[in-house]
Amino acid sequence: MPELPEMETYKNLLQLKIAGYTINSVEVNREKSINSSIAEFKNELIGNKITRIHRRAKQLIFDLSSGKKLLLHLMLGGLMYIETDDDTITRTKQVILSFGSHRLVFMGLRLGYLHLLTSKEVEEEFANLGPEPLQPNFTPQVFQKLAEHKKGKLKTTLVDQQFIAGIGNRYSDEICFAAELLPTRAFDSLDNSQLQKLHSSIQTVLQEGISHGGYIDLPLFRGDQLTGGFEERCRVYNREGEPCVRCGSVIVKKEVSSRKTFFCANCQI
Structure with a gap:
């Protein structure tokens, strides 16, 4: 999707x-x-x-x-x-x-x-949608406030549209990888520094996705050189069995709340 x-x-x-x-x-x-x-x-x-x-x-x-x-x-x-x-x-x-x-x-x-x-x-x-993660008012302080009392897994919480709007299966995995956090980690187990890194990773990964045209493989029109450029830049998503670009360990695939999830079990904690 x-x-x-x-x-x-x-x-x-x-x-x-x-x-x-x-x-x-x-x-x-x-x-x-x-x-x-x-x-x-x-x-x-x-x-x-x-x-x-x-x-x-x-x-x-x-x-x-x-x-x-x-x-x-x-x-x-x-x-x-x-x-x-x-x-x-x-x-x-x-x-x-x-x-x-x-x-x-x-x-x-x-x-x-x-x-x-x-x-x-x-x-x-749109009444029940969460905040837009790339808006200027989505600050680390706002994110930490949102994260208070969250007990679910990172993966399932990040894709919850009432928590934050716009993140789905692929980018939740890429965000967790960038933040060096396991998608199975409980939100309430993160300390302030990890929350700050997660907030930064949300914005960095989404901005990179936009700047490289996302992952859709069909161009929008003849001559469209932008759409789909992020597909080859994914670090973990759909890379099961391949070496981690950060540590060389094998990328793992697991189901988390019935969603396919990709991560490095070595350098994500």
Whole structure:
């Protein structure tokens, strides 16, 4: 499932590619991917302009000139691609938004969705989300306050969207590795210096993920050289049996709360 860096990468590229464009046609091939009838969805969108794209947690919000918003959650398997007449993608497309010379297509939305909502409804969707870890107000002091009385494992707590928004399976492992902490450690076993290192690792790893385009292997458009660049930079995730880049020991895979988890049992404590 795309996490904060992947959605931030999408946001930044889409802002450049489709913000300011008017939607002149809409195709919906899977009605369950939207939250209204196809006719109502088309009626609301055609002639509307996408004015801005922004992100909250693992979701994107497309602001429309009408005041409504499109809320996108790709969930597991969801992808996007910007087509042109001479560059189309041969995958099943659940929703297509056309802007004349190019089209934004949504694929793999079996669990994901593209919902048309009011501003208030979007706020309600986000009501239970935790803080954004890359915002300036997410300080070490704020993090330590959040961590008070947390007793769960690092892995399960980091991926809890009510605790911190945007971190998922892959980046939780990379963050624990950067902090030299086992993902199975209990949160309440960390001392202040370890909490500070964990806070720093959250920000460093997520920023690195963004700067290298996340791990999605499909480019967003022809010529996209950014998307997916972080895949080869993962230190532990999907590297079971390979040598640790820090100490040379073998990377281990284990299930933690039914989630596959990768770590170095030697240099993470």
